[in-house]
Amino acid sequence: MSEYRNDFKCVDCKHCFKRSPLFTLLKESELEALDQSRIEVSFKEGEIIYKQGTPLTHIVIIHDGLGKIFIEGSKGRNLILNYTKEYDLNGGVGVFIDLRHHSSLMAVTDCGACFIDINAFKSVLRTNPTFMEAYIKDYSMRVLHTYQQFSVLTQKNMEGRMAESILYLNNQIFKNGAIKNVSKQDLAELTAMTKESAIRVLKEFKEDGIIEIVDQKINILNYKALEQVARHG
Numbered sequence: 114m115s116e117y118r119n120d121f122k123c124v125d126c127k128h129c130f131k132r133s134p135l136f137t138l139l140k141e142s143e144l145e146a147l148d149q150s151r152i153e154v155s156f157k158e159g160e161i162i163y164k165q166g167t168p169l170t171h172i173v174i175i176h177d178g179l180g181k182i183f184i185e186g187s188k189g190r191n192l193i194l195n196y197t198k199e200y201d202l203n204g205g206v207g208v209f210i211d212l213r214h215h216s217s218l219m220a221v222t223d224c225g226a227c228f229i230d231i232n233a234f235k236s237v238l239r240t241n242p243t244f245m246e247a248y249i250k251d252y253s254m255r256v257l258h259t260y261q262q263f264s265v266l267t268q269k270n271m272e273g274r275m276a277e278s279i280l281y282l283n284n285q286i287f288k289n290g291a292i293k294n295v296s297k298q299d300l301a302e303l304t305a306m307t308k309e310s311a312i313r314v315l316k317e318f319k320e321d322g323i324i325e326i327v328d329q330k331i332n333i334l335n336y337k338a339l340e341q342v343a344r345h346g
Contacts, residue, residue, distance in 0.1 A: 133174055133200040135251065138244045143237045150230035156220040165217040169207040171228035175199055178224030179286075179294055182216050183302065193303040194259050196221070196286045196295075201255075202248065204231070221294050258285075266305045273346015274304040275314045276339050279324065283333055292331040318342075 136144065152171075156162055162173060165185045180197040182205075194216060197203055207213045212231065238245040258281075265277045278300060282292045295303075301311035315331075318324045323335045323342070333339055 133202055135202065135244065135247050138247055139237065139241060143241060143244075146233055146237060147229050150233035152228045154226050154228060156224045156226065158220055158222050160220045162218040162220055162224070162226060163214050165214055167214050169204060169212045169214050170231055172208070172231060172234045173203040173218065174201065174227045174229070175203070175224050176227060179221040180218050180224060181221050181299065182218050184216050191302045192305060193299060194262065195255060196282070198286060202251065208235070221299075269346045271304070271306055271310055271314050271346075272317070272342050274306070275300070275311065275318070276343035276346055278303045279331065279333065280339060280343055282331075293329065295331070296329075
């Protein structure tokens with residue numbers, strides 16, 4: 114069960130050492146305004162942080178842990194759009210359209226998150242053009258990743274899709290460290306495969322010496338070979 118607190122870890126946004134880098138563009142008065150609207154929440158692994166179709170009332174910033182953003186499909190088939198890095202500002206297209214969530218965010222690990230009231234957040238956007246531009250640029254980069262992902266899913270074979278996804282996790286999320294806390298089911302939902310197909314492709318990569326899987330962690334052994342599969346798959 115999620116634990117809701119407004120004094121969870123941070124003293125305030127002004128002095129927080131875990132705040133989003135975008136917040137360096139804010140004035141003290143703007144940080145104070147966001148802080149006054151902020152609630153901290155802790156989530157257990159597997160808990161839903163926000164759900165597709167529900168009202169968008171807050172911007173969510175995960176400051177500890179890992180989350181995944183996904184579209185809920187029919188018959189339990191989900192499609193993972195991306196994983197959230199710490200300090201990402203998560204809200205989605207609904208921030209500027211209809212104040213609805215058009216995807217779901219789930220805690221992949223135990224997480225700590227700050228919820229900032231959407232009205233306070235949009236007020237700061239309106240009064241600080243530099244912050245607004247940086248926020249739009251950051252969000253646009255995430256949308257661009259989604260465009261690229263759909264291109265991969267529709268134009269590449271299963272091996273190519275898996276290679277692209279492992280490279281994404283390695284380069285963007287785990288920063289060249291071991292890929293962990295990403296289940297085979299998650300890899301299937303990231304690559305639009307069945308779980309059985311994802312397991313088969315991972316086995317092929319292992320047999321070819323491209324990756325190793327130790328204690329549910331994926332390590333890349335032959336980066337160039339993985340890039341070749343991604344490029345030509």
